[in-house]
Amino acid sequence: MRQILLPDGSLDGESPLPTDHVKRLFEAMVTARRYDHKSISLQRQGRLATYAPFEGQEAAQLASVAALAPDDWLVATYRDAAANWAHGYPMDLLFLGRVGDERGGAPPEDVHCLPPSITVGAHMLHAVGLAWAAMLKGENRVALTMFGDGATSEGDFHEAMNFAAVYDTPTVFLCQNNGYAISLPVARQTRSESIAAKASAYGMAGVRVDGNDPLAVYDVTREAVARARRGGGPTLIEAVTYRLGAHTTNDDPGRYRTSEEEEAARRRDPIVRTRSYLEGLGEWSRGWEDAIETEAERLVDEAIERAEAMQVPDVEHVFSAMFETPHAGLVAQAEEAGR
Amino acid sequence: MSERTLAQAITAGLDEALASDPSVMLLGEDVGVTGGVFRISDGLLERHGADRVVDTPVAESGIVGAAFGLAVGGMRPIAEIQFMGFSTPGYDQVVNHVARIRHRSRHRFTAPLVLRIPYGGGFGAAEHHSESWEAIYAHTPGLVVVTPSTPHDGKGLLAASVASNDPVVFLEPIRLYRSVKGQVPDERYEVPLGTAAVRREGRDVSLLTWGAMTKEVRQAAEVLAGQGIDAEVVDVRSLVPLDEETVLGSVAKTGRAVIVHEAPRTAGFGAELAARIGETCLYDLLAPVQRVTGWDTVFPLKRGEHHYLPSVDRIVAAAVDTMADA
Numbered sequence: 001m002r003q004i005l006l007p008d009g010s011l012d013g014e015s016p017l018p019t020d021h022v023k024r025l026f027e028a029m030v031t032a033r034r035y036d037h038k039s040i041s042l043q044r045q046g047r048l049a050t051y052a053p054f055e056g057q058e059a060a061q062l063a064s065v066a067a068l069a070p071d072d073w074l075v076a077t078y079r080d081a082a083a084n085w086a087h088g089y090p091m092d093l094l095f096l097g098r099v100g101d102e103r104g105g106a107p108p109e110d111v112h113c114l115p116p117s118i119t120v121g122a123h124m125l126h127a128v129g130l131a132w133a134a135m136l137k138g139e140n141r142v143a144l145t146m147f148g149d150g151a152t153s154e155g156d157f158h159e160a161m162n163f164a165a166v167y168d169t170p171t172v173f174l175c176q177n178n179g180y181a182i183s184l185p186v187a188r189q190t191r192s193e194s195i196a197a198k199a200s201a202y203g204m205a206g207v208r209v210d211g212n213d214p215l216a217v218y219d220v221t222r223e224a225v226a227r228a229r230r231g232g233g234p235t236l237i238e239a240v241t242y243r244l245g246a247h248t249t250n251d252d253p254g255r256y257r258t259s260e261e262e263e264a265a266r267r268r269d270p271i272v273r274t275r276s277y278l279e280g281l282g283e284w285s286r287g288w289e290d291a292i293e294t295e296a297e298r299l300v301d302e303a304i305e306r307a308e309a310m311q312v313p314d315v316e317h318v319f320s321a322m323f324e325t326p327h328a329g330l331v332a333q334a335e336e337a338g339r
Numbered sequence: 340m341s342e343r344t345l346a347q348a349i350t351a352g353l354d355e356a357l358a359s360d361p362s363v364m365l366l367g368e369d370v371g372v373t374g375g376v377f378r379i380s381d382g383l384l385e386r387h388g389a390d391r392v393v394d395t396p397v398a399e400s401g402i403v404g405a406a407f408g409l410a411v412g413g414m415r416p417i418a419e420i421q422f423m424g425f426s427t428p429g430y431d432q433v434v435n436h437v438a439r440i441r442h443r444s445r446h447r448f449t450a451p452l453v454l455r456i457p458y459g460g461g462f463g464a465a466e467h468h469s470e471s472w473e474a475i476y477a478h479t480p481g482l483v484v485v486t487p488s489t490p491h492d493g494k495g496l497l498a499a500s501v502a503s504n505d506p507v508v509f510l511e512p513i514r515l516y517r518s519v520k521g522q523v524p525d526e527r528y529e530v531p532l533g534t535a536a537v538r539r540e541g542r543d544v545s546l547l548t549w550g551a552m553t554k555e556v557r558q559a560a561e562v563l564a565g566q567g568i569d570a571e572v573v574d575v576r577s578l579v580p581l582d583e584e585t586v587l588g589s590v591a592k593t594g595r596a597v598i599v600h601e602a603p604r605t606a607g608f609g610a611e612l613a614a615r616i617g618e619t620c621l622y623d624l625l626a627p628v629q630r631v632t633g634w635d636t637v638f639p640l641k642r643g644e645h646h647y648l649p650s651v652d653r654i655v656a657a658a659v660d661t662m663a664d665a
């Protein structure tokens with residue numbers, strides 16, 4: 001397993017990132033966690049629909065996206081709000097989707113993210129197609145797709161890996177192995193020695209990385225993106241991490257794992273690790289982190305405010321965007337519904 | 340007799356099926372350790388063991404395809420899909436294998452499995468968690484398709500489904516899981532497949548529905564009663580085979596029909612009912628058949644959901660409309 005930043009905050013080898021860049025990653029991780037905690041509390045207040053927390057997976061999501069160019073595609077899941085946000089998906093729109101408004105699925109023109117995928121597995125193939133299209137159009141673009149360990153059991157995972165390898169599409173498969181698919185531990189999801197090991201069966205590169213180590217995640221993603229960009233084909237990255245929270249706000253992890261296990265996982269928290277690293281360099285202070293927290297709170301609060309301030313859609317909204325131009329039958333139904 | 344919710348009644352039915360027949364097994368995502376996302380199989384792993392209550396990998400084609408093999412191989416699997424929106428990866432197995440093995444092997448092989456699928460919206464869920472695709476399954480020849488709307492039917496229809504030598508798609512209305520309660524016999528009993536239930540007798544208009552919509556339809560019938568319209572409420576409950584005697588008999592009697600379903604209108608199961616009414620009791624009709632349905636749109640997220648689901652008001656208005664010439 002590739003590691004650079006060890007759990008105690010020391011380095012094994014050299015950092016692939018200059019310190020100011022690591023500091024920006026730290027800021028992003030702290031901000032994302034604020035978003036995560038806020039989402040859970042908003043859900044409890046009935047202001048958001050079911051929410052899937054990503055606490056503990058910030059390094060896997062943010063350090064990998066840090067290796068993408070703005071024009072690269074990101075095709076991620078319900079759990080990857082941090083990644084989408086880092087790739088330009090406005091936070092208010094991420095909230096809006098959870099408020100229960102379809103407009104949350106429409107990122108701005110210059111943001112190359114598909115709306116978060118709720119169905120497990122299907123979207124990996126979309127990343128293959130997007131990368132393939134870029135290749136055919138001579139665009140120098142890579143598509144990175146994120147998915148969980150559970151998703152590797154869907155047939156679509158197999159088909160996506162195989163297509164990507166057969167057509168040599170510039171696709172990066174990033175599996176966040178967070179230990180569980182709802183209640184099922186990864187050991188009962190697959191008998192493969194690792195998820196990365198599956199890559200060789202498809203004829204592509206596979207690499208296993210400590211997903212709570214932002215430096216190593218960045219490093220392996222950068223390599224995979226570079227390989228894809230120069231026509232070297234797809235890569236499967238397994239980022240080994242842990243979902244510190246519940247599967248969703250409807251889930252009770254106490255039914256399938258122990259609090260000892262959770263506490264042990266907390267000691268591998270990517271934020272703690274990055275903090276100790278920066279502290280060791282003399283680049284961290286309580287005051288600095290407090291300032292990041294304050295700014296994060298402002299950013300997150302403003303985003304949810306903007307989302308909630310968006311006018312509640314009328315009946316027209318339900319019927320719009322079904323076709324380029326609605327046909328007569330649908331128009332008639334919309335009129336009926338409006339009565 | 341015990342007072343149970345629909346969810347508890349299905350749990351009791353699963354427990355009984357597992358206890359009474361060693362070839363019955365339950366498989367699906369998270370059905371074991373957590374008892375499923377709706378806790379329907381809560382406690383069954385502890386009672387019946389990990390060989391009989393199986394947590395599967397996240398793979399719907401795997402669940403249905405393996406259940407097919409298990410069924411052909413002599414087991415009686417009850418497979419669970421987490422939400423109807425996720426049933427499609429398994430649908431290829433359903434349409435091309437489960438539903439046709441008896442026919443293509445001239446009875447040599449059969450797949451006596453039950454496919455349990457929670458369905459329907461109305462709880463502000465995320466995308467893909469609110470679908471009502473019963474018509475897709477009803478349109479798949481070779482499948483029995485049932486959906487209980489009362490705790491009594493939850494247990495009794497399940498018993499009949501497990502006993503069936505034909506594959507049964509057992510659709511569970513999510514919105515009713517914990518919102519309906521009723522008396523359920525503790526001993527085993529069957530509600531026969533292929534039977535509808537008249538929930539309220541009436542002379543003026545037949546309200547035909549199934550699943551979660553039975554709730555709004557019953558309420559609408561009370562509102563109509565207040566307006567002097569005596570509505571009959573028919574819970575179709577078995578889409579395939581259809582109890583024509585009860586369903587069409589009701590329409591022949593009242594001369595008016597309002598069909599209510601949550602699914603989109605076009606090619607919904609209501610269209611099938613309307614066609615059968617036209618075929619068999621057109622001359623009994625006193626007014627055109629009305630449909631009150633979901634729209635031909637994607638199921639809306641929370642903010643738009645109330646525009647989509649058939650409301651008591653819409654049902655009442657449609658029924659009143661059929662009475663215009665009375």
Ligand SMILES: Cc1ncc(C[n+]2csc(CCOP(=O)(O)OP(=O)(O)O)c2C)c(N)n1
Pocket residue numbers: 079118119120121147148149150151152178180181182243247368397399421425428
């Ligand atoms: C096709 C499909 N099947 C089932 C589900 C229900 N479901 C949502 S998340 C999930 C577990 C996925 O686990 P994993 O891929 O490991 O990702 P994680 O949730 O841990 O991030 C399941 C079964 C779904 N959304 N889509």
